[in-house]
Amino acid sequence: AEMKLLGSHLLKAAEATRVAAGGALAVDRDAFSAEVTRMVEECPGITIHREEATSIDESEPVLVATGPLTEGALAEEIGRLTGGERLHFYDAVAPIVTAESLDYEKVFAASRYGRGEADYLNCPFNKEEYEAFYAALASAERAPLHDFDEGAEQAAPDPDARGKKADAVTVYEGCMPIEIMAARGADTMRYGPLRPVGLTDPRTGHRPWANVQLRAENKERTLYNIVGFQTNLKWGEQKRVFSMIPGLEHAEFVRYGVMHRNTFLDSPRVLTAQLCLKEHPNVFFAGQITGFEGYMESAACGLLAARSLYARLNGRALPPPPADTMCGALVRHLTTENKNFQPMGANMGILPPLENRPRDKRQRYLAQAARAVASFQGWVDEQEAGENLAGSL
Template sequence: MERVNVVGAGLAGSEAAWTLARLGVPVRLYEMRPKRMTPAHATERFAEIVCSNSLGGEGMANAKGLLQAEMRAAGSLIMEAAARARVPAGGALAVDREEFSALITERLAAHPLVEVVREEVTAIPEGITVLATGPLTSEALAEALKGRFGDHFLAYYDAASPIVLYESIDLSKCFRAGRYGQEADYLNCPLTEEEYRRFHQALLEAQRHTPHDWENLAFFEACVPVEELARRGYQTLLFGPMKPVGLKDPRTGKEPFAVVQLRQEDKAGRMWSLVGFQTGLKWPEQKRLLQMIPGLENAEIVRYGVMHRNTYLNAPRLLRETLEFQEAEGLFAAGVLAGVEGYLESAATGFLAGLNAARRHLGLPPVAPPEASMLGGLVRFLATANPENFQPMNANWGLVPPVEGRMGKREKREAMYRRGLQAFQDWLASLKPPVPGAQVAVAP
């Protein structure tokens, strides 16, 4: 029987290969380490964790908690290994990274349907394939992707701005407008001269993230971090992302001294990003600075800004919500390459890509989880986000529809958790053929 190819044995590729094998589909799993190492990896093991050893916060009020529950329901290898290699971490799911990757490597290498090939893939393989090569995709394969889909579909540098929940913005302090009377597609947070002075000084004093050696890249002038712009001079931001030119505050009839603009990130308008505010600041500093901006004092950040080396696709232009390429039937992407951030999110998209690659192999159409589930919301974002300013995304409550009714924030999140997990379980139960090992009764 012809094998399905999985390229890359990180968390996404490992989960994809495991899902395929569980469905009885032979897999050829390519991993270039140890023949060719990356600047980030230290071993040849699968699913090696190179940064934080956390798979995110747990619990019904946590978006990652819902995604963890969905993955457990799906019979995830990553979640099984995480449970066995768990270490104390308060309210987060953290693992002993060596035990974690060793367990996953052992399970996959021993599976009779998984053939492991230790070599670099330099071209897109023929046949049904899952590409899960991560943020450090090799130059040769990146060139092959560019040749197939075009230069503008592949990014090499993740310069992302913070994204906040719309419901957490104080709209009484903002105004909708486009520059020079154009369509009012932006939310504008005006600052007085004194507010700008304090904000600029805080940027100068803020602690920056110290990047790994493999993330040290010269800044492209088009994506200079906001803290670097502040260091170039007091007025630099006023001629850059905070320029007020052409934006009249309808409450005063005048242009403010400075302005922070927010742009809609998803079709439903639940998430908005700060325009031009890509940053490498530490996360607590980002939160502190955002809360100095009028209208964002209580803003909930669903994705922090980042500045690091990353190879990812412009998913809205290329991928369907099934993670299959729009113009290449049988070719799937998963993990960071598909446009997600985080270990858990990578594993979850690996599950879906593996499931749909198996379905193609079996002559069945690809499927996507329901929108109320966290995985369903995530892959729908990848397929429908604004392609002009696409940024990789992690699990957050802005990805799923809100619940109706008057209740507190925690109650709402727990209701969204219960609804999402039930929808995901119902979807799993509806799949034919079923996914072996999937559970249908894991709700708390």
């Protein structure tokens, strides 16, 4: 809702290329990329240079949105400007399988509690199947990290590792590899991505012991993502272990999961609430490299940084959104002193509590969301009024 109030073009592109995913906004990646490329190429105010950027000219305001995989000369340039040691965490992606290779005698379409459309496919485990799967996953061999990740310990990672050094694996909780989650206990997955609540296996008429969900990867529903199965297992091990999931015994994997290192700024130390560097105020940053974690969050960060830069060009300083909005709460997270700073995605827990707190969680979240939208609308109106006033002087 906050991004809509800012007139996000990326959100419009996402809506135009979305695929069925229940209440979540998921897109056909190829179609979305093509639509964004078209929008950029057709915008008369944008000049495209398709070349490597190796330096940052801070003689005038500039916005850096190169993402968490920034490497090479540009990464060194960012390090020169920010000083100190850059932070990182390890991120992973889930495998993708073909729809035609699934066993539909076992896989069934359903949404939890029958809410909305049955956008997800479900792979139900009984207790015996789950225990065999867990044992195989717990003993599966992991892939070594890439050259730029050398020094990170993969044999027995600490799932709760925190810190800046490459000799300690730091994983982002929202994209935790499934094997690291399994290392926390036999039932951890059953209370996480494999939770069976709200589902009934049509073969048995009962709730499964555990359940894996598959989400369409494209509009045609020819490809499915194994939800929550980010992984760093060796590819052969992924084929062996994940084929133990009911319905995936003969699955064709078109992409295996991989793990990579994401770099991000020590934002509380180097960034202002306007998303520019404290010591180099002409250099603005946006996206995941700041510590905004997630696709929607990164796009929202880009909108805020662009507005801040625009305000600077017009001789103004853009105040951050109120802390009771999601964008404002995320900016506050970035700019509040924190010796153990980690990226953060949108969640209700970072919003300040309500004065009159409903006991029902759903009602509480709805009230927080309504307050956030109203507060954000007020902030947008104030900024637009300021722009109009500045333009009339």
